[in-house]
Amino acid sequence: MEYSVANNSQPSVWSAAFSRIGVLEVVGSIMAVGDALATIGLTLLLPPFLLVLAIVLVLASAGKSLGLRQKYVQFLLKVFEFGRQRLAQSSNSHGSTSQDSDDEEEEVHTAKVICRDKLILRPLLDKDNNERLDTHDFELGDCLDYIRTGMEAIVDDEVTKRFSAEELTSWNFLTRTNCRYEFISTRLTIFWVVGFILRYFVLLPLRMVILVIGIALIVILPFFVGFLPEGKLKRMASNRVFITCFRVLCRGVSGVITYHNTHNRPQTDGICVANHTTPIDILVLACDGCYSYVGQRHGGFLGIFQRALSRASAHIWFERSEAKDRFAVAKRLREHVEDPDKLPILIFPEGTCINNTSVMQFKKGTFEVGGIIYPVAIKYDPRFGDAFWNSSKESMISYIYMMMTSWAIVCDVWYLPPMTMRKNETSIEFANRVKAEIARQGGLVDLVWDGGLKRSAPKKEWKEQYQQEFSRRLKVQNVDTEKKEEKTE
Numbered sequence: 001m002e003y004s005v006a007n008n009s010q011p012s013v014w015s016a017a018f019s020r021i022g023v024l025e026v027v028g029s030i031m032a033v034g035d036a037l038a039t040i041g042l043t044l045l046l047p048p049f050l051l052v053l054a055i056v057l058v059l060a061s062a063g064k065s066l067g068l069r070q071k072y073v074q075f076l077l078k079v080f081e082f083g084r085q086r087l088a089q090s091s092n093s094h095g096s097t098s099q100d101s102d103d104e105e106e107e108v109h110t111a112k113v114i115c116r117d118k119l120i121l122r123p124l125l126d127k128d129n130n131e132r133l134d135t136h137d138f139e140l141g142d143c144l145d146y147i148r149t150g151m152e153a154i155v156d157d158e159v160t161k162r163f164s165a166e167e168l169t170s171w172n173f174l175t176r177t178n179c180r181y182e183f184i185s186t187r188l189t190i191f192w193v194v195g196f197i198l199r200y201f202v203l204l205p206l207r208m209v210i211l212v213i214g215i216a217l218i219v220i221l222p223f224f225v226g227f228l229p230e231g232k233l234k235r236m237a238s239n240r241v242f243i244t245c246f247r248v249l250c251r252g253v254s255g256v257i258t259y260h261n262t263h264n265r266p267q268t269d270g271i272c273v274a275n276h277t278t279p280i281d282i283l284v285l286a287c288d289g290c291y292s293y294v295g296q297r298h299g300g301f302l303g304i305f306q307r308a309l310s311r312a313s314a315h316i317w318f319e320r321s322e323a324k325d326r327f328a329v330a331k332r333l334r335e336h337v338e339d340p341d342k343l344p345i346l347i348f349p350e351g352t353c354i355n356n357t358s359v360m361q362f363k364k365g366t367f368e369v370g371g372i373i374y375p376v377a378i379k380y381d382p383r384f385g386d387a388f389w390n391s392s393k394e395s396m397i398s399y400i401y402m403m404m405t406s407w408a409i410v411c412d413v414w415y416l417p418p419m420t421m422r423k424n425e426t427s428i429e430f431a432n433r434v435k436a437e438i439a440r441q442g443g444l445v446d447l448v449w450d451g452g453l454k455r456s457a458p459k460k461e462w463k464e465q466y467q468q469e470f471s472r473r474l475k476v477q478n479v480d481t482e483k484k485e486e487k488t489e
Contacts, residue, residue, distance in 0.1 A: 053209060060247045069256050069408070073384065076407055079191060080383055083171055086188055146466070159449045162358050163390065172383050174406065199405050207252045207404045214249035219308045221245065226311030235341070238312035239290045246286035253280065254408040259288050264415035266291070266344040270372030271337060275438055276348035277356045278387045279396075280403070281378055284411060291346035292316065292336065314342050330369055337371045344374065349431065350451045355388040356380050358445035359438055362431040367421070375416040375434050377442035384408045414441045 059065060173188075173195045221241045228234040250257070265288070266272035272291060274281060285291065290313070297317040298306060309315055316332055336342055349362035356379065367373065380387040385406025389399050403409065416437055421430045439446035450459075 049206070053206065056206075056210060056251050057213065057248060060251045061244050063243070063247060069254060072254075073256055073408060073410055076384065080172055083173060083188055083191065086185055087171060090185065143470075146470070159447070162354050162360065162447070163392075164355060168382055172407070174385070195407075199407070203254065204405055207254070210248060211252040211400075211404070214245060214252055217248060218242075218245040219304060222308045222312035235313070241312060242286060242290050242309075246283055250283055250287050253283075253403050253406075255280075255284070255287070256408055256410045257284055257287060258412045259415070260412065261415045262288070264374070264417055265289055266346075266374035266376075266415075267372070267418075268340055268342060268344055269337065270374050270418060271333070271345045271347055271366060271369065272374045272376055273347055273349050273362070273366060273434060273438075274376040274378055275359045275442065275444065276350045276353055277378065277380060278353055278389045279399075280387055280409060281348065282346070284378060284413060285346060285376065288413070290343050292343040294318075294333070294345060294347055314339075316345070330365060333366075333369045334371075337369060349435075352451040353389050353391060354451060355390075356382060356386075356444075358447050359435050359442075360447050360449055360451040362435045364427040364431050367427040367431045367434070370421075372418045372420055373430075373434055374418050375438050377414040377416065377438045377444075379412050379414075379442040379444070381410040381412075384410045387411070412442075416441060 173192050222238070225234065225237050225241055228237060272285070274285065282293070292313065292315050293309065294316045295306075295318070297303070297319055306315070306317055310317070314336070316336060318329065318332075333345065336345060347366050349366045350360050351363055352360075354360055385403065385408060387403070387409055394402075419430075419434055419437070421427070425433075436446050438444070
């Protein structure tokens, strides 16, 4: 009985073995086909890829262009316009015309309700002058101005929305958009699929290779420039190396930059100030000129990058404890500006990134140094990619990945005429005047609020100023009432 059982189980063992051999043969054949396809793909695609890479690097190093990026941007604009028209037709076919008109009426009604002509901002206190106070007998309605200001801020907050992605008027065929579009038409779906393949399987690998090469160049080349003796030769070599490296890095995000009024480029006798949207701002400006950078000293990869820059030219890096000392910072900045052999300093007085729609409060420390201020306005085109970096939500790696999978980085740069502090003008007034010029030229909203609200609550002093102004008004009213009573007696 035992022999028969063993003999009957033998065919099942052989069948299992043969089935395993068959599975292995299938897997092996699939792997062989995959290797063959990979070999053919590399044979066909690698030479054109290397050729395009070499052409891009050579043109970037020479500061030249074949005009293909401009043609690429113009073609994308036509595609975006086609998508906008298709979306408009789809919304009209679903009977949304009446709904849009209702929304417009509601927006007009809202605009009438929210009136900012009497909006209460930071009160200006003058302890020795009571003439400007609107004094009258206290009424319960005196606090309604503050209540209305708070309600309007809740309905339409003009501050916190500057720290989120800019809203687009039409879809740019990216999934990273404020509106979530579902299936609309077959044509739009085909355009989106083709764009996805282009961005992730063609542009992304090419941009990654260019980025790696650019980072390697900007770390290695300044090391050799650092061995040159101090003098004109080293400055010329340093400037050439930095412009070349930053131009290569700019091609890594398909940057299309237009510079206006180049005769107003910053000189060595002053400080260049610009609005701040993204870390790419440095890259955008460095492709057209060399600057000295100011920042906190870091370790790790950023520390390697800072040390590489410092080998070729003079930059200002602060320790964490030293950065809190305004006088020490101003002294080092002043010494740098007074040296004619050093590059102009590049500073972003906002201190944080704003979403390409407005300019927020400029820190006054930059304008206390003295010298000439060279304002620069930077405006990105959000249709090709959102350049804004929300550092409170996105890491640097995820931001770089988002930039490298966008269509392109298209922006305009305006060099404004140099400005100096007027007689009897404070540093705060000078900073506001420069900020207003940058906002006007870049088509940005000029806001008085501090960009520090991005990460912190409003300052306690601001709240106290509101309270002091309101209570002082009541005190003045009480004093006036007492004087009237005395005269009557």
